[in-house]
Amino acid sequence: MKIFKLPINIIIFHQRNGEKVVGTTVRKIKGYVIRDWMMSYLFLLPAFGFFLLFVAYPMIKGVYISFFDYSLRDFSFIGLDNYISLFKDDNFMKSMGNTLLLVVITVPIVIIFSLFVSMNIYKKKEFARSFFRGVFYLPAVSSVVSITVVWGWIYHPNYGILNYLTGLFGMEPVSWLGDTRTALLAIIVVLITTSVGQPIILYVASIGNIPTSYIEAAEIDRATPWQIFQKILWPMLMPTNLYIIVITTINTFQCFALIQLLTSGGPVYSTSTVMYGVYEQAFMLGHFGYASAMGVILAIVIGIISIIQFKYFGSDVEY
Incomplete structure (x- = not known):
């Protein structure tokens, strides 16, 4: 029984008649985990982008504008x-x-x-x-x-x-x-x-x-x-x-x-x-x-x- 630790904190338990098998098995599992991580965030990207563009940005911009005398004629900082x-x-x-x-x-x-x-x-x-x-x-x-x-x-x-x-x-x-x-x-x-x-x-x-x-x-x-x-x-x-x-x-x-x-x-x-x-x-x-x-x-x-x-x-x- 051999235990190999990958840089991404995955532990592989591998045993085959005492042979030391590392090679392609590790690379395939590591590549699959990376692809899965990337795909998860790609699926989240449209909703996250919508949230940033139409929710988070307007909120931050609204707080920013609240410290200004912002009208059609003027835009000057007035604090509180x-x-x-x-x-x-x-x-x-x-x-x-x-x-x-x-x-x-x-x-x-x-x-x-x-x-x-x-x-x-x-x-x-x-x-x-x-x-x-x-x-x-x-x-x-x-x-x-x-x-x-x-x-x-x-x-x-x-x-x-x-x-x-x-x-x-x-x-x-x-x-x-x-x-x-x-x-x-x-x-x-x-x-x-x-x-x-x-x-x-x-x-x-x-x-x-x-x-x-x-x-x-x-x-x-x-x-x-x-x-x-x-x-x-x-x-x-x-x-x-x-x-x-x-x-x-x-x-x-x-x-x-x-x-x-x-x-x-x-x-x-x-x-x-x-x-x-x-x-x-x-x-x-x-x-x-x-x-x-x-x-x-x-x-x-x-x-x-x-x-x-x-x-x-x-x-x-x-x-």
Whole structure:
């Protein structure tokens, strides 16, 4: 028995009637490993190049631009002045408050509603289960513009169906998107309806993968449905919970299309979000440096909240 160590840390165990065989065997194995290493990175190259060109470079460039007074007329270094101005800008602070309010209200409702629906449909027959999953997932795969147009008709103060239904109960017509008291709530409703599709699909799949023997054993021990959910289902759904919570939070922070198409941040910035503020400052006012600073602040906030979510919900998740 002979052991030969190659420069690439591969150990070959070779034995043939006491003969010392090295030659072509080593070269072929070594060449195969090198070719395999090269091919792996060649397959990764398109996705990695796309990431560098359209994700990493714009992020670095955005951070760089945030330290400049960058407009159509000027490009001069101003240090942290953009960031200092942000925290003195009442409109930005209001937009940040609206964004945080969207997250605080939308994410828990999406999680609770999606889990409730999933718990009620996963035991149904295949046809019924597929039907309900398709119904709830349809808004997720539909065009944002088409969904927004439909909701714009629903909320219309004169001929919208929502005012028609409330009028049946004697209520006066409401300008749902034109009143500061109801505009943000109307946006939240639309955001929730477009966000529950994917979580329901994931929850139904995850619940279906939980061994029924665990639940049957708990039922034999006379565990209540709440105890079964709390002690069995919820802990085993923790990886799915972590993914859904993080992704839903990020998507809510990046809410833009609904705002831009329904209210344009109005009335009186009552529905403006940080993402809409970035669009407004950059493409409507031409303040690219200021808009980049807003994007950097938003990225930092999302990063901090995501880390907290990973710490809290990821403690029982195996990576």
